[in-house]
Amino acid sequence: MSQAAPLPTDSLPTNxxxxxLRSDTVTVPTPAMREAMATAPVGDDVYGEDPTVNALQAEVARLTGHEAGLFMPSGSMTNQVALALHTRRGxxxxxxxxxxxxxxxxxMMATFSGVVPxxxxxxxxxPDPAEVRLAVRHSIHQSPSGVISLENTHNKAGGTVIPLEVIRAIREVAHAEGLPLHLDGARVFNAAAALNVPLAEITRQFDTVSVCLSKGLGAPVGSVLVGSKAAMGQAHRYRKMMGGGMRQAGILAAAGLVALRDGPHWLRDDHRRARTLAEHLVEAGYTVDLEAVQTNIIYARLPDAxxxxxxxxxxxxxxxxxxxxxxxxxLHHQITDEALERAMKVLKG
Structure with a gap:
């Protein structure tokens, strides 16, 4: 009988x-994650009986300063479940x-929840809090506002960070207007590292938060939506409607728990390497807005991309x-300084 092929070497920068450098989603599980996945106690999570999933949900809720969490396959699902929780059609x-x-x-916001941006x-x-306030609609002649949603860090802007004072000001707008506030926190751990504050300093300002485990934190799969216990009870139904019931998902949640323990320690090095690469690209003639390089993402402009x-x-x-x-x-934790040097030589050519 032929022997199974060896597992990939986790010290390599992926494959x-x-x-x-395509994304921080391309990392492979660390040896500690693989060990945790192999030994995780499991149960049927659709019935709420998977102890490892329950532990993960509780830990993310604790770290973010919320009552409860719900594990899902992706950040898109956690975001869209949150929008469904907070809005009505139209x-x-x-x-x-x-x-x-x-x-x-x-x-999906239109397809599933019947809402528009x-x-x-x-x-x-x-966003300027004053602009957010101006965007609120309560008139019978227009579509009413259902929820305010922020993204921190903001992917398309270059992984940029929303300052705490702006978040607090928008929180005040939401409260004054009677609107819930959601955070797409796919890379909120990066935001906390860049601001040098505890995660909950950001996340407790929101009614719901989507936290991704498979980006900078390095887990292979999954995001957690956090909020009140009542909201997560309703979110469980929406997750099931979207096909997100994963049964013995503790195998995946185990890697998420390791990611929560180990991943935050990697992020400042990711940010440092992103700054190094961005400055190298500018020196090589690429157009890069260095003001936007605040975390682990760089957008560069060049012809014939x-x-x-x-x-x-x-x-x-x-x-x-x-x-x-x-x-x-x-940038991500499996891009070492040596790998970055090799990349910069290629990109300079």
Whole structure:
């Protein structure tokens, strides 16, 4: 009988020594995650009986300063469940220009919840609280506002961070207008690291928060929605409607618990390497807004982006061309200093 192939070497920057800068979702599980997954106690999570899932949900709720959490397969699902919780059909979602809930979630707010976006300007991903207030609608002649949603860090703006004073001011707007406040916190741990504050200092300002485990924290799968116990009870129903019941999901939740323990310690190095790469790209002639490089994401402008990205891939460096003249680079914990040096040599050529 042939022997099983060995597992990938976790010290490599993902696959076969390539330097993969496409996203922080491309990491492979660490040895500690694999061990936890192999030994996790499990049960049927749709019945609420998986002890490892329950432990993960409780830990994310504790870290964020909320009552309860609900584990789901993806951040898109946690975001869309939150919008369903907070809105009724025909209402509007007030959100920043370029928000992930609109740009990258395939119209699900309209498809599932029957709501539409109301955009506010957001230079460097930061909406002005006064603009948020102006976006609120209570008139019978217009679609009423249902929820305010922020994204921190803001992916499309370059991984930028919303300052705490802005979050608090928008919280005051939401309270004054009688609206719930949701956070797409796919990379909220990056925001906390950049602001040098405890995670809950950001997340407790919101009624619901979507926290992704499979980006900077390095878990293979999953996000957790947090909020009140009552809200998470209703969210469980919406999760089931969307096909998010995963049964013995403790195998995945176990990796998430390790990610919560180990992942936050990696983020400042990711940010440092992103700054190093961004400055190198500027020196090499790329157009990069260094003010926007605040965490682990870089957007660079250059002609023939797709062709350039294909050429880099042939030399072992992967990046995402997002348009005819735009490329995104994302740093993560499996990009070492040595891997970054190799990437910069290729990108300079």
């Amino acid at each position: 076969s020594g390539r330097v993969d 209402e509007e979602v007030i959100c920043a220009e370029g928000s992930h809930i609109y740009e990258w979630e395939l119209g 109301r955009f506010v300007p957001a230079p460097l991903g930061v 797709a062709a350039k990205a294909q050429g880099w891939a042939e030399k072992g460096v992967l990046a995402n061309a997002l348009g005819p003249d735009s490329v995104r680079f994302v």
